[in-house]
Amino acid sequence: MEFIAAIFHFFADFFNAFVKPLAPYFIDNLGIDNKTFASFMALLGGVTSLFQVFFGAYFDNKKRDGLYITIIVLLEIFFVTFLGIVKSVLLFFMLVVIIRMLNSIFHPIGASFAGKREEGKHVAIFSVAGTLGAGIAPLFITSFQDLFGIEKLYILTVTMSVVLLILSRKIIGYEKKTVKKTLSFKGDILKLWPIFLVVASRSFSMDIFHTYIPIYVNEIGKSLIVGGSILTFGMMLGVFTNFFGTIVLEKTNDKITNAIGFFGMGIFGLLFVLVSDIYFKVFSFIIFDGFSFFTMSSNIVSAQKLLPNNKALASSISMGFSWAVGILLSSGYAAVFGNNTMFMFLSASIMPIVTVIVYLISLRRE
Structure with a gap:
């Protein structure tokens, strides 16, 4: 099951990494200046990562990790689809916020699932999968834009959503044991x-x-x-x-x-x-x-x-x-x-x- 979580991590970071490589496309087509785009992406990356602490604390008390992993990644891919058709600057920024926030929510619960048997190699495979996804994405999406056009992004997102739904059958029923414990700042x-x-x-x-x-x-x-x-x-x-x-x-x-x-x-x-x-x-x-x-x-x-x-x-x-x-x-x-x-x-x-x-x-x- 941990390997399935790594696959979900690959695609979560793969789709999350589409925006930056397509910066020239969005800047030209939506009339965004370079400074605004770069500042927005940098600030958003930091802010969404800060929120991971709250997401982590929340999901520690939830049992259905496999179900949540599936829903979060599929929602992220769903919203990525609209990057190909968005025509408004405001809607574009809203889409990117939603995509980045969903990606941020995924990471603590995904890493927790990967480490459920307390074996370091599972966490390492999970982490490596995300690195690979983010590393391949820039070359892939720029080539996709050149060959097919970003408007056809729905073909990719729908296809991968079906694949992940099939894979999710192995993890969607998983329930972890939750231990009620009050955390202290000094002790924990x-x-x-x-x-x-x-x-x-x-x-x-x-x-x-x-x-x-x-x-x-x-x-x-x-x-x-x-x-x-x-x-x-x-x-x-x-x-x-x-x-x-x-x-x-x-x-x-x-x-x-x-x-x-x-x-x-x-x-x-x-x-x-x-x-x-x-x-x-x-x-x-x-x-x-x-x-x-x-x-x-x-x-x-x-x-x-x-x-x-x-x-x-x-x-x-x-x-x-x-x-x-x-x-x-x-x-x-x-x-x-x-x-x-x-x-x-x-x-x-x-x-x-x-x-x-x-x-x-x-x-x-x-």
Whole structure:
């Protein structure tokens, strides 16, 4: 059943990732300016992720996880259909809000379902599936628009809805055992502080690198396709390191896993900044991204083990809330220092090293 949840995650993030690659289409056809579109997407991503905490707490007290997963993803796909025919700016923004909110609701309950047997590999497969879906989507939807036109999007959404309905028969009847427990901030939520720290820091650094790699590539006279390809290579390596990080966690512990991931990010981030050869910079970024994904699933597994009776809440904090805080911090940091590209890379490289030192010291004091 956990594999079915991973398939749903693939398609949830696959369809959710359609909007950004189609930005030129929506900007031209709806008369939206670049700044408004970019600001709206950035703000919406952070806000919807912050709400994951509330969704996680809510679904921890519900039994029919399989049913909710099915309904949420099918609703998301249903609303994606209308992206192909929307003609109003207001309706477009409303559609994107609904799609992003449904995607945000899905993640904590999906991760909770994937971790129901407390096996790290299931959570890793779930996480990797979402990464693959989001990674494939930009190339797929831009090719679809070029070949068929976005107006024909309903063909894809209806087809995939039927497929997912068939697959849902394996999970729709599942009921989990709920344990009534009053959570305390000090006794329960505060236990997740180390995980919050590392995830927020990782998101801060990843967001800066992923935002500024295309900008840097453009500054040195290379095409946008080159910048996009570099990001794709980093993400594809991350698919493997994401899963491998969970294996390392199960063989060792979260201290060693996070130390490997964050020192790796810091070292290869600094090499990217300090070494001038462009090919070595590309290599350094790809390895940096690999180490960034290394701790992604392992942090979710660790959070679920700390709150075994509130897996959805634990997942929402380790995925959505912490990630959103990191993104918002990077946005604020960019507002102050964003015109100095290399300084942004340097800051994003130092942050993981500082974070993992603070993280290890804080655990030693407990």
